[in-house]
């Protein structure tokens with residue numbers, strides 16, 4: 001009996017620390033990001049979901065986005081498992097989680113990349129053109145396909 005209780009405590013302690021440290025890839029995932037203004041939510045991605053767009057988005061996500069490429073927080077597989085140096089609370093979005101991503105309109109993703117998400121480590125990327133942001137929106141969606 002004592003053994004069982006001890007195992008339970010150990011287990012929950014491990015579980016809690018893993019989710020606090022962001023190791024757990026939760027799905028559906030909690031979101032701390034506010035909802036974008038209505039005029040953004042209504043926007044549709046004007047670019048084709050094709051190889052050319054995805055390639056451009058991939059380059060931005062992994063290398064070109066300044067000051068820090070998206071992969072350092074969202075992970076090279078887009079699953080929100082970040083490089084240990086960039087761990088944050090709340091954890092970065094897990095783009096492979098369809099349950100969470102499926103509810104977010106294109107315009108929400110566009111707005112966050114452009115303006116950042118207050119009170120999280122997701123800062124704004126004002127150096128990206130609208131075209132580049134739309135390329136990224138298609139690319140992050142490709143992780144869930």
Ligand code: HEC
Nearest residue numbers: 031032033065070073090091092093109112120121122136
């Ligand atoms: C310093 C870490 C960091 C970097 C770099 C970063 N993100 Fe994020 N991102 C986050 C965090 C943290 C969240 C918010 C999680 C939440 O809402 O709880 C987030 C959320 C998002 C969301 C979801 C917004 C929503 O409404 O749920 C998108 C889309 C996104 N990031 C795209 C990007 C793209 C594209 C880049 C690169 C141009 C990038 N991020 C770079 C940490 C980062």
